[in-house]
Amino acid sequence: MPTRDREATRARLLEAARLRFAREGYDATSVRDIARDAGVDATLIFRYFGSKKRLFDEAAADIPDNLLDGPEEELVARMLGSVVFRDWARYGGEHPLVAMLRSSAHEDARRRIREEVCTTYVRALEDLVEGEDAALRAELLSAWLVGIGILRGVVATPALAEAEPADLAPYVESVASALLGRPMSGIPQP
Amino acid sequence: MPTRDREATRARLLEAARLRFAREGYDATSVRDIARDAGVDATLIFRYFGSKKRLFDEAAADIPDNLLDGPEEELVARMLGSVVFRDWARYGGEHPLVAMLRSSAHEDARRRIREEVCTTYVRALEDLVEGEDAALRAELLSAWLVGIGILRGVVATPALAEAEPADLAPYVESVASALLGRPMSGIPQP
Amino acid sequence: MPTRDREATRARLLEAARLRFAREGYDATSVRDIARDAGVDATLIFRYFGSKKRLFDEAAADIPDNLLDGPEEELVARMLGSVVFRDWARYGGEHPLVAMLRSSAHEDARRRIREEVCTTYVRALEDLVEGEDAALRAELLSAWLVGIGILRGVVATPALAEAEPADLAPYVESVASALLGRPMSGIPQP
Amino acid sequence: MPTRDREATRARLLEAARLRFAREGYDATSVRDIARDAGVDATLIFRYFGSKKRLFDEAAADIPDNLLDGPEEELVARMLGSVVFRDWARYGGEHPLVAMLRSSAHEDARRRIREEVCTTYVRALEDLVEGEDAALRAELLSAWLVGIGILRGVVATPALAEAEPADLAPYVESVASALLGRPMSGIPQP
DNA sequence: TATGAATGAGGCTTCATTCAT
DNA sequence: CATGAATGAAGCCTCATTCAT
Numbered sequence: 001m002p003t004r005d006r007e008a009t010r011a012r013l014l015e016a017a018r019l020r021f022a023r024e025g026y027d028a029t030s031v032r033d034i035a036r037d038a039g040v041d042a043t044l045i046f047r048y049f050g051s052k053k054r055l056f057d058e059a060a061a062d063i064p065d066n067l068l069d070g071p072e073e074e075l076v077a078r079m080l081g082s083v084v085f086r087d088w089a090r091y092g093g094e095h096p097l098v099a100m101l102r103s104s105a106h107e108d109a110r111r112r113i114r115e116e117v118c119t120t121y122v123r124a125l126e127d128l129v130e131g132e133d134a135a136l137r138a139e140l141l142s143a144w145l146v147g148i149g150i151l152r153g154v155v156a157t158p159a160l161a162e163a164e165p166a167d168l169a170p171y172v173e174s175v176a177s178a179l180l181g182r183p184m185s186g187i188p189q190p
Numbered sequence: 191m192p193t194r195d196r197e198a199t200r201a202r203l204l205e206a207a208r209l210r211f212a213r214e215g216y217d218a219t220s221v222r223d224i225a226r227d228a229g230v231d232a233t234l235i236f237r238y239f240g241s242k243k244r245l246f247d248e249a250a251a252d253i254p255d256n257l258l259d260g261p262e263e264e265l266v267a268r269m270l271g272s273v274v275f276r277d278w279a280r281y282g283g284e285h286p287l288v289a290m291l292r293s294s295a296h297e298d299a300r301r302r303i304r305e306e307v308c309t310t311y312v313r314a315l316e317d318l319v320e321g322e323d324a325a326l327r328a329e330l331l332s333a334w335l336v337g338i339g340i341l342r343g344v345v346a347t348p349a350l351a352e353a354e355p356a357d358l359a360p361y362v363e364s365v366a367s368a369l370l371g372r373p374m375s376g377i378p379q380p
Numbered sequence: 381m382p383t384r385d386r387e388a389t390r391a392r393l394l395e396a397a398r399l400r401f402a403r404e405g406y407d408a409t410s411v412r413d414i415a416r417d418a419g420v421d422a423t424l425i426f427r428y429f430g431s432k433k434r435l436f437d438e439a440a441a442d443i444p445d446n447l448l449d450g451p452e453e454e455l456v457a458r459m460l461g462s463v464v465f466r467d468w469a470r471y472g473g474e475h476p477l478v479a480m481l482r483s484s485a486h487e488d489a490r491r492r493i494r495e496e497v498c499t500t501y502v503r504a505l506e507d508l509v510e511g512e513d514a515a516l517r518a519e520l521l522s523a524w525l526v527g528i529g530i531l532r533g534v535v536a537t538p539a540l541a542e543a544e545p546a547d548l549a550p551y552v553e554s555v556a557s558a559l560l561g562r563p564m565s566g567i568p569q570p
Numbered sequence: 571m572p573t574r575d576r577e578a579t580r581a582r583l584l585e586a587a588r589l590r591f592a593r594e595g596y597d598a599t600s601v602r603d604i605a606r607d608a609g610v611d612a613t614l615i616f617r618y619f620g621s622k623k624r625l626f627d628e629a630a631a632d633i634p635d636n637l638l639d640g641p642e643e644e645l646v647a648r649m650l651g652s653v654v655f656r657d658w659a660r661y662g663g664e665h666p667l668v669a670m671l672r673s674s675a676h677e678d679a680r681r682r683i684r685e686e687v688c689t690t691y692v693r694a695l696e697d698l699v700e701g702e703d704a705a706l707r708a709e710l711l712s713a714w715l716v717g718i719g720i721l722r723g724v725v726a727t728p729a730l731a732e733a734e735p736a737d738l739a740p741y742v743e744s745v746a747s748a749l750l751g752r753p754m755s756g757i758p759q760p
Numbered sequence: 761t762a763t764g765a766a767t768g769a770g771g772c773t774t775c776a777t778t779c780a781t
Numbered sequence: 782c783a784t785g786a787a788t789g790a791a792g793c794c795t796c797a798t799t800c801a802t
Contacts, residue, residue, distance in 0.1 A: 004765055004801060024295045027217035031793065041767055046794060101291050104344050105215045114345045122347060133357075135349040139341055140361055143350070144330075147337025151329055154294050155304045157312060159325040160333070167323075171330055171369060178364045221776065231784060236777065405675045407597035411797065421763060426798065481671050484724050485594045494725045502727060513737075515729040519721055520714075520741055523730070527717025531709055534674050535684050537692060539705040540713070547703075551710055551749060558744045574780055574786050601772065611788055616773060 010048050012038040015090065017059040022099035023092035026056055026106055053108070060112050063096045065120060072128060074188045076141065076176040077169070079121065081188065083149040085165055094153035097146065101154075117142060130181035141179045200238050202228040205280065207249040212289035213282035216246055216296055243298070250302045253286045255310060262318060264378045266331065266366040267359070269311065271378065273339040275355055284343040287336065291344075307332060320371040331369045390428050392418040395470065397439040402479035403472035406436055406486055433488070440492045443476045445500060452508060454568045456521065456556040457549070459501065461568065463529040465545055474533040477526065481534075497522060510561040521559045580618050582608040585660065587629040592669035593662035596626055596676055623678070630682050633666045635690060642698060644758045646711065646746040647739070649691065651758065653719040655735055664723035667716065671724075687712060700751040711749045 016037035020029040031052050035042035049055040067078050083095045091099050097116055103109040125138035148168075152160040165187055173186030206227035210219040221242050225232035239245040257268050273285045281289050287306055293299040315328035338358075342350040355377055363376030396417035400409040411432050415422035429435040447458050463475045471479050477496055483489040505518035528548075532540040545567055553566030586607035590599040601622050605612035619625040637648050653665045661669050667686055673679040695708035718738075722730040735757055743756030 006765070009765080025215065025217060025292070027215060028295050030791080032791085041765095042793090043767070043795085044765080047765080052793065101340065101344065102215075102293075102295050105213065105218050105292055110344065110346075114347065117341065117345050118347060133349075136353060136357065137361070139347045139350045140334075140338065140358075140365075142347070143337035143341040144334045144365075145337070146340055147333030147335070148330065150291065150336055150340070151307065151333040154291065154300065155307050156300075157304065157308060157329045157332070159323075160329045163326060167326065168330075171327070174368045175330075175334075175365055178368055179361060220774075222774090233777085233784070237783080242776065403675065405595065405597060405672075407595060408675050410795075412795090423763070423798090427762080432797065481720065481724065482595070482675055483672075485598050485672050490724065490726075494727065497721065497725050498727060513729075516733060516737065517741070519727045519730045520718065520738075520745075522727070523717035523721040524710075524714045524745075525717070526720055527713035527715070528710065530671065530716055530720070531687065531713040534671065534680065535687050536680075537684065537687060537709045537712070539703075540709045543706060547706065548710075551707070554748045555710075555714075555745055558748055559741060576786070579786075600770080602770085611786095612772090613774085613788070614786080617786080622772065 006048075009038070009040055009044060013040065013045060013048065013055070014059055017055050018090055018096075019092055021056055021059055021103065022094065022096060025102035026109065027103070031055075056103070057108065057112070060096070060100060060109065063116060063120075067120065067124065070188065071185075073183060073185045075124065075128065076145075076180075076184050077172055077186055077188045079145050080148065080168065080172055081165065083145050084152055084168075095149050098149045098153050101150070117146070121145065125180065128180050128182065128184075137179045137181070141176060144175060144179075196238075199228070199230055199234060203230065203235060203238065203245070204249050207245050208280055208286075209282055211246055211249055211293060212278075212284065212286060215292035216299065217293075221245075246293070247298060247302070250286070250290060250299065253306060253310075257310065257314065260378065261375075263373065263375045265314065265318065266335075266370075266374050267362060267376055267378045269335050270338065270358065270362055271355065273335050274342055274358075285339050288339045288343050291340070307336070311335065315370065318370050318372065318374075327369045327371070331366060334365065334369075386428075389418070389420055389424060393420065393425060393428065393435070394439050397435050398470055398476075399472055401436055401439055401483060402474065402476060405482035406489065407483075411435075436483070437488060437492070440476070440480060440489065443496060443500075447500065447504065450568065451565075453563065453565045455504065455508065456525075456560075456564050457552055457566055457568045459525050460528065460548065460552055461545065463525050464532055464548075475529050478529040478533050481530070497526070501525065505560065508560050508562065508564075517559045517561070521556060524555065524559075576618075579608070579610055579614060583610065583615060583618065583625070584629055587625050588660055588666075589662055591626055591629055591673065592664065592666060595672035596679065597673070601625075626673070627678065627682070630666070630670060630679065633686060633690075637690065637694065640758065641755075643753065643755045645694065645698065646715075646750075646754050647742055647756055647758045649715050650718065650738065650742055651735065653715050654722055654738075665719045668719045668723050671720070687716070691715065695750065698750050698752065698754075707749045707751070711746060714745065714749075 013034060016034045020034050020037065031045050032042050034055070035045060045052070045055055049058060065082055067075065067082060070078055083098070088095055097113060100109055100113050104113065121142040122135070122138045125141050126134045129137050148160065151157045152163070169186030171186070173184060176184035203224060206224045210224050210227065221235050222232045224245070225235060235242065235245055239248060255272055257265065257272060260268055273288070278285055287303060290299055290303050294303065311332040312325070312328045315331055316324045319327050338350065341347045342353070359376030361376070363374060366374040366376070393414060396414045400414050400417065411425050412422045414435070415425060425432065425435055429438060445462055447455065447462060450458055463478070466475070468475055477493060480489055480493050484493065501522040502515070502518045505521055506514045509517050528540065531537045532543070549566030551566070553564060556564035556566070583604060586604045590604050590607065601615050602612045604625070605615060615622065615625055619628060635652055637645065637652060640648055653668070658665055667683060670679055670683050674683065691712040692705070692708045695711055696704045699707050718730065721727045722733070739756030741756070743754060746754040
């Protein structure tokens with residue numbers, strides 16, 4: 001399938017990179033691994049992306065998520081759904097944010113994570129907080145979501161690993177409401 | 191006295207390994223880095239530990255923590271103190287659990303993390319839960335602690351990065367109490 | 381008009397090649413460097429010249445010089461002017477012969493240098509020699525000119541690097557006259 | 571012959587490096603070439619020298635020459651003997667200075683050449699000059715010696731390639747005397 | 761025809777590890 | 782026993798060149 005198609009090859013490399021970087025982390029992933037997965041020559045990585053690092057940057061750049069669509073009181077529930085219940089097969093089964101922690105020895109990866117956490121989670125939650133300490137509360141709730149993602153995806157603690165959305169709903173409701181200072185729903189309406 | 195030296199060298203290697211593995215992750219750490227930090231020849235790593243991997247295992251084995259000393263209602267506050275406020279300089283400034291996530295591409299590291307999370311956190315919390323779903327509640331609370339550790343240590347979100355124990359106390363109190371189903375203190379007594 | 385473009389592109393490639401090969405030497409110059417300088421696709425080098433090597437050969441082929449125009453007794457002065465004082469910007473600032481020494485690991489370059497030295501310098505000087513040993517004397521004088529080019533252009537020894545034609549004139553006169561066995565002028569008439 | 575002897579291996583690498591760098595130039599020489607010539611693993615180059623560049627520096631560092639021993643009036647003759655008639659087999663048959671011109675695209679190599687030319691040749695000759703323009707005269711004479719080395723070694727012009735010391739003696743005498751402004755001998759006494 | 765995607769060899773360098781001494 | 786010389790695989794990346802389109 002040596003399609004002589006720039007965009008297709010680029011896309012396959014990106015796809016393979018996302019998966020490898022997520023699963024193994026930046027250091028344990030070799031450009032040859034990625035190229036082999038994508039079925040193309042490793043040289044093309046340098047042709048199209050310039051360096052392993054820039055490939056990583058681009059692979060980490062877009063995390064597809066549209067959490068803002070839907071009722072405000074279900075935002076946390078949607079976030080949890082994204083972190084925990086959505087199928088992130090493209091990223092090795094874990095939410096990309098969680099997977100990217102594996103590369104967090106590199107300042108660039110850290111920055112990317114910070115950016116994503118702050119824009120997609122903290123800021124969105126901050127707007128919902130009633131009362132003072134909005135930033136801290138939003139971060140504490142974000143931390144919980146990230147923590148749940150990790151315990152379920154990386155650590156695989158038994159109860160969380162098998163939990164269904166409905167099992168978590170009541171706790172989401174109470175913790176989110178407590179931290180944000182306003183009633184939140186624990187599960188999105190269908 | 192040769193035994194003494196041997197033990198001392200082993201200990202120095204372990205110490206250096208802990209720091210490097212924590213800061214850079216398993217893959218980005220080379221045995222020469224560790225040996226140089228310890229001031230000894232790299233070959234000794236193989237003499238004493240057999241391989242880089244077994245050195246990692248041993249370095250990750252003991253995380254010194256004695257969370258069970260103290261009143262029950264302050265357990266969560268102590269845990270948070272350990273994860274967030276204690277000085278883990280030996281592990282590069284982050285709680286070893288958090289640091290070890292950097293190596294979580296390796297199943298061994300994952301297992302070690304799981305072990306530590308389950309024994310030290312989940313199980314201890316589980317015993318305190320009033321009501322059903324003890325395991326899940328304990329894991330959800332553990333997840334929060336881990337998440338806070340990450341957002342503060344790795345991601346460095348602004349509010350958490352600067353928070354003092356007293357700032358977090360009220361939230362710890364309300365969330366821990368809600369999840370465990372019993373009143374918990376947000377800050378340890380001096 | 382396609383022929384025009386083809387010729388223009390060929391010429392641009394040759395020009396870029398001359399400069400790069402002179403400045404960096406054959407090995408340190410990549411065909412992509414040349415193509416980029418010429419503003420064309422690297423493939424055209426292979427289309428037009430067959431290989432990097434053949435491009436080099438062609439680029440090295442013509443060194444524009446017309447030393448024979450002018451009075452005989454000023455020949456050495458003209459030669460020195462060409463080697464030392466002429467502006468060889470097209471060749472990176474050094475006389476092409478001097479620049480080509482950088483590629484003298486390759487027998488082809490050596491042959492080209494030999495050819496040029498013998499035809500343009502040695503033979504022309506040989507015809508002027510009065511007395512025996514004509515060839516050796518001509519070569520010794522050629523060697524001096526080449527050496528001056530190198531010390532000024534490549535090595536940049538302080539006095540030669542700043543010398544003006546008039547500074548060198550008396551020495552040129554005496555050395556050239558001594559080696560050729562006949563009076564030579566040290567500086568060309570305007 | 572895998573002598574497990576640091577100094578011996580280092581020396582063999584240096585020796586092989588000298589020859590390769592001289593013959594092929596810096597860019598055309600690969601560390602694997604050198605290692606193969608030396609009969610050792612290429613890794614040892616990095617163990618002992620740190621990088622290809624530092625190996626080059628060290629290989630270029632010492633050019634064994636003791637031109638100052640002997641009568642002053644024979645200095646130029648000794649220099650010519652060194653440049654032209656001595657057996658530089660270790661450097662591929664050419665005087666190291668001449669060979670190093672092959673790497674003169676690299677500023678470091680240039681600097682090294684300048685250093686050697688200035689200290690070993692120009693400065694020594696400068697001290698002998700009677701009259702003004704000492705520096706320029708010394709450089710002009712050095713240029714001649716370098717040029718002769720090139721025409722004989724690299725370009726291989728016919729007369730010079732076959733010349734014996736005695737053939738050159740009269741010309742050395744007259745040119746050196748003219749440039750230095752004092753009587754010089756054209757050939758060293760046995 | 762000419763653009764540029766693709767290739768395979770090889771560049772320097774660092775890795776974990778072994779084996780003499 | 783311990784030092785460190787040696788190794789071979791693999792790391793990222795660039796090269797000259799070919800071959801579809």
